[in-house]
Amino acid sequence: MMRMGERVSWCWALIVLLALDCSGVVYSSSSSSSWAVDGKVLELDDSNFDSAISALDFVFVDFYAPWCGHCKRLSPQLDEAAPLLADLKQPIVIAKLNADNAYPTLKLFMHGVPIEYNGPRKADSLVRYLKKVAAPDVSILDSDSAISDFVQAAGTYFPIYIGFGLNESLISKLAIKYKKKAWFSVAKDFSEDVMVLYDFDKVPALASLHPTYNEHNMAPMKVVGFGLSVLVHR
Numbered sequence: 554m555m556r557m558g559e560r561v562s563w564c565w566a567l568i569v570l571l572a573l574d575c576s577g578v579v580y581s582s583s584s585s586s587s588w589a590v591d592g593k594v595l596e597l598d599d600s601n602f603d604s605a606i607s608a609l610d611f612v613f614v615d616f617y618a619p620w621c622g623h624c625k626r627l628s629p630q631l632d633e634a635a636p637l638l639a640d641l642k643q644p645i646v647i648a649k650l651n652a653d654n655a656y657p658t659l660k661l662f663m664h665g666v667p668i669e670y671n672g673p674r675k676a677d678s679l680v681r682y683l684k685k686v687a688a689p690d691v692s693i694l695d696s697d698s699a700i701s702d703f704v705q706a707a708g709t710y711f712p713i714y715i716g717f718g719l720n721e722s723l724i725s726k727l728a729i730k731y732k733k734k735a736w737f738s739v740a741k742d743f744s745e746d747v748m749v750l751y752d753f754d755k756v757p758a759l760a761s762l763h764p765t766y767n768e769h770n771m772a773p774m775k776v777v778g779f780g781l782s783v784l785v786h787r
Contacts (some may be wrong), residue, residue: 718756
């Protein structure tokens, strides 16, 4: 039988959990320090930088200098992008650190590993770019709904390649090479309705969506090297 003190403690813990759930704020629990993923730009310094990088899976850090004009122009763009990136299924946190004694730079930390950022600076383009870089090289899709969700989340800016019944190893090298220029996925399980939607009647098949070529993406026929026809869907 539960004692009164135990019952009160349990009820209090439940209230706290419900409050956190209703607040819409996500907390990282991968380290002893908790960092709120609330859509705001984090202000870091030497005392908490390592803790944040260790606790958060994806952190985009603006190493800025107060005298830097480019940094000043970038700041409002980061403020605009921060809530959009925090709202992703795999949140990306934007942080700033005063690097007055060093050269200003931008880096994306993925599970603690820094990657130099040379992408766009405007908020909407920055969100698209970071979302793409942080995604898996090849997404594995195991249902019709997973395919639909993947296509919707990827958007229309970058080409999308879906390998139906295709071995992941056949597409992984291209996915790594063109990671910043296209979305790649392998559909393991799907219905006949999907086959009709993407217009193929046998596997393996490779479908291409939004294959428009410009300076930001790649020509769709670059992936033809498997003895497959690319099913182009504009």
